[in-house]
Amino acid sequence: MAVIVPFESHSTPSIDRLVSLVADDMAGVNTTILARTGSEVTMIPEVANHLISSGGKRLRPMLTLAMAQLAGYVGDGHIKLAAAVEFMHTATLLHDDVVDESELRRGKLSARMLWGNEASVLVGDFLLGQAFRMMVEVGSLRALDILSSAAATIAEGEVMQLAAAKNTATTEDEYLAVIRGKTAELFAAACEVGPVIAERPKAEQTACRAVGMNLGIAFQLVDDVLDYGGTAAKLGKNVGDDFREGKITLPVVLAFRRGNDVERDFWIRTLERGEVADADLDHAIGLMAKHRALEDTMQRAEHYGAKAVDALALFPSSPMKSALEQVVAFCLARSN
Amino acid sequence: MAVIVPFESHSTPSIDRLVSLVADDMAGVNTTILARTGSEVTMIPEVANHLISSGGKRLRPMLTLAMAQLAGYVGDGHIKLAAAVEFMHTATLLHDDVVDESELRRGKLSARMLWGNEASVLVGDFLLGQAFRMMVEVGSLRALDILSSAAATIAEGEVMQLAAAKNTATTEDEYLAVIRGKTAELFAAACEVGPVIAERPKAEQTACRAVGMNLGIAFQLVDDVLDYGGTAAKLGKNVGDDFREGKITLPVVLAFRRGNDVERDFWIRTLERGEVADADLDHAIGLMAKHRALEDTMQRAEHYGAKAVDALALFPSSPMKSALEQVVAFCLARSN
Numbered sequence: 001m002a003v004i005v006p007f008e009s010h011s012t013p014s015i016d017r018l019v020s021l022v023a024d025d026m027a028g029v030n031t032t033i034l035a036r037t038g039s040e041v042t043m044i045p046e047v048a049n050h051l052i053s054s055g056g057k058r059l060r061p062m063l064t065l066a067m068a069q070l071a072g073y074v075g076d077g078h079i080k081l082a083a084a085v086e087f088m089h090t091a092t093l094l095h096d097d098v099v100d101e102s103e104l105r106r107g108k109l110s111a112r113m114l115w116g117n118e119a120s121v122l123v124g125d126f127l128l129g130q131a132f133r134m135m136v137e138v139g140s141l142r143a144l145d146i147l148s149s150a151a152a153t154i155a156e157g158e159v160m161q162l163a164a165a166k167n168t169a170t171t172e173d174e175y176l177a178v179i180r181g182k183t184a185e186l187f188a189a190a191c192e193v194g195p196v197i198a199e200r201p202k203a204e205q206t207a208c209r210a211v212g213m214n215l216g217i218a219f220q221l222v223d224d225v226l227d228y229g230g231t232a233a234k235l236g237k238n239v240g241d242d243f244r245e246g247k248i249t250l251p252v253v254l255a256f257r258r259g260n261d262v263e264r265d266f267w268i269r270t271l272e273r274g275e276v277a278d279a280d281l282d283h284a285i286g287l288m289a290k291h292r293a294l295e296d297t298m299q300r301a302e303h304y305g306a307k308a309v310d311a312l313a314l315f316p317s318s319p320m321k322s323a324l325e326q327v328v329a330f331c332l333a334r335s336n
Numbered sequence: 337m338a339v340i341v342p343f344e345s346h347s348t349p350s351i352d353r354l355v356s357l358v359a360d361d362m363a364g365v366n367t368t369i370l371a372r373t374g375s376e377v378t379m380i381p382e383v384a385n386h387l388i389s390s391g392g393k394r395l396r397p398m399l400t401l402a403m404a405q406l407a408g409y410v411g412d413g414h415i416k417l418a419a420a421v422e423f424m425h426t427a428t429l430l431h432d433d434v435v436d437e438s439e440l441r442r443g444k445l446s447a448r449m450l451w452g453n454e455a456s457v458l459v460g461d462f463l464l465g466q467a468f469r470m471m472v473e474v475g476s477l478r479a480l481d482i483l484s485s486a487a488a489t490i491a492e493g494e495v496m497q498l499a500a501a502k503n504t505a506t507t508e509d510e511y512l513a514v515i516r517g518k519t520a521e522l523f524a525a526a527c528e529v530g531p532v533i534a535e536r537p538k539a540e541q542t543a544c545r546a547v548g549m550n551l552g553i554a555f556q557l558v559d560d561v562l563d564y565g566g567t568a569a570k571l572g573k574n575v576g577d578d579f580r581e582g583k584i585t586l587p588v589v590l591a592f593r594r595g596n597d598v599e600r601d602f603w604i605r606t607l608e609r610g611e612v613a614d615a616d617l618d619h620a621i622g623l624m625a626k627h628r629a630l631e632d633t634m635q636r637a638e639h640y641g642a643k644a645v646d647a648l649a650l651f652p653s654s655p656m657k658s659a660l661e662q663v664v665a666f667c668l669a670r671s672n
Contacts, residue, residue, distance in 0.1 A: 043499055117453070118498050126495065151468060153465070
């Protein structure tokens with residue numbers, strides 16, 4: 001029996017269709033972002049725009065716009081909510097750089113290297129304040145509830161990561177709790193507010209939230225894999241960052257559990273004690289290959305990706321629905 | 337003609353009457369604060385309670401409760417708003433310690449010295465998120481608008497201070513703009529939300545906001561004076577902190593403007609270039625005495641205190657009104 005493979009399955013998954021479907025709304029978001037980073041205090045737009053215009057994909061605000069469209073929302077509240085989501089994300093990045101003492105962000109010098117820790121902390125706080133102002137203007141208490149709860153949960157996830165940092169005994173479930181908080185919660189909230197302001201039934205709100213939550217987890221797991229060169233062992237520009245910072249991610253959790261005593265000593269020396277020699281990254285990648293840690297992390301990511309797609313199944317076929325399915329595939333395909 | 341001086345004007349002004357009038361509500365605020373710093377991530381309550389239970393006067397949440405009472409508010413929304421105000425204040429202190437690289441806070445080791453900059457940044461973010469959640473629960477969009485705008489303005493004021501830091505050319509008006517933002521705005525918002533949730537006329541909302549704004553400015557100016565030993569040159573535990581950190585405050589602005597070239601070189605060397613020798617603090621205090629910089633800063637503070645009391649005049653006589661007048665007098669009397 002012949003299997004008919006549709007042409008599209010051969011093409012590389014991309015976010016282009018989503019980008020074009022939300023292009024008009026996104027122009028509004030960009031205008032809003034520019035207007036709301038404005039301040040007579042010149043350092044604020046300088047620092048904020050350094051990061052905002054540094055070429056992030058703006059996946060999170062696009063998801064808010066996409067879900068509002070999927071839910072048939074009529075109005076312009078989704079524009080402000082999407083801008084608020086991007087501000088929350090930017091504030092998190094500014095504060096993360098201080099927490100991680102990062103020197104680079106998206107290949108450029110981080111804001112804290114250019115303007116100091118002070119500016120990163122305070123401009124982050126300013127953006128958070130502006131994000132809440134925009135949400136208040138939209139006037140949906142339920143959307144405010146979702147996004148303010150997300151803000152608390154994100155910080156909670158980051159503190160959890162801090163507590164788990166350099167601890168090779170971290171379990172897979174503990175790690176999952178960390179990334180649900182620090183990454184997936186904002187994806188979930190960004191998606192959930194769309195049907196909420198469209199006043200769609202609870203089932204649709206829950207479905208959109210599940211799309212975001214599962215996509216967010218998958219996204220973070222793929223990031224973790226990419227940080228060790230991906231399953232194809234490609235050497236991207238950030239390979240080894242997590243390793244050098246002693247971050248415990250799922251590939252490490254799996255390799256550590258599956259390793260023998262000598263291998264565990266290696267992980268404890270490098271990640272817990274921070275004693276890293278030149279050849280250690282290669283050795284770490286070798287251990288991950290031996291235990292299929294990257295492949296199996298990708299398998300977990302695909303599991304969450306599949307859940308995200310299944311959550312979309314509630315909605316009838318539409319160009320937006322299929323564009324969102326492509327986004328899930330795109331996020332997973334980044335590792336190849 | 338004999339002037340009859342009422343007995344009370346002889347007594348030392350205190351906040352005791354305010355404390356006793358809001359005692360019941362404050363018990364509710366304290367319970368709420370404890371409940372809302374709770375988290376399975378144990379570092380969060382540890383860090384938050386280190387600061388929250390370290391003996392601040394909780395003036396800001398008391399003002400929210402007082403204004404709600406003054407406005408005849410019936411309900412329990414003011415409890416959550418007062419707790420939210422205290423969380424916003426605590427978050428600001430946690431982030432300030434990172435910005436200022438402070439080692440002490442209220443005479444104890446600062447949170448960042450005990451748990452690191454990371455925890456201070458992230459627990460601050462968590463408290464900010466929790467503050468917004470509580471405001472959302474109260475459900476007043478207008479109160480949310482006031483407090484979220486305050487959050488952005490506070491951060492803006494702090495960035496402004498950063499930009500003005502170590503710049504002896506700062507003018508009195510520029511300095512006033514800084515403290516309106518970084519200190520007075522939260523006092524103003526804390527006071528304004530009381531009549532707002534009581535749905536009182538706009539004139540009362542504006543009056544309460546003015547009480548907070550002017551009290552906040554006076555409060556900060558007195559703090560600035562105390563940092564140089566007060567007008568009575570008492571040596572409190574924090575004398576000289578601002579000087580050593582190169583902070584430009586109103587006493588410095590006045591002494592610099594009024595000084596000769598040699599004196600200005602002194603201020604530039606110590607505050608801008610940070611070259612501070614042992615005897616420099618005494619010399620700075622001497623220059624302030626010469627130019628009456630502390631006395632005149634107190635005169636400015638008294639001006640704002642008087643405006644705060646006049647803003648209260650809209651309200652009929654009541655124990656709460658006179659307790660609030662005492663609070664203004666108390667804040668001013670701290671410098672003697």
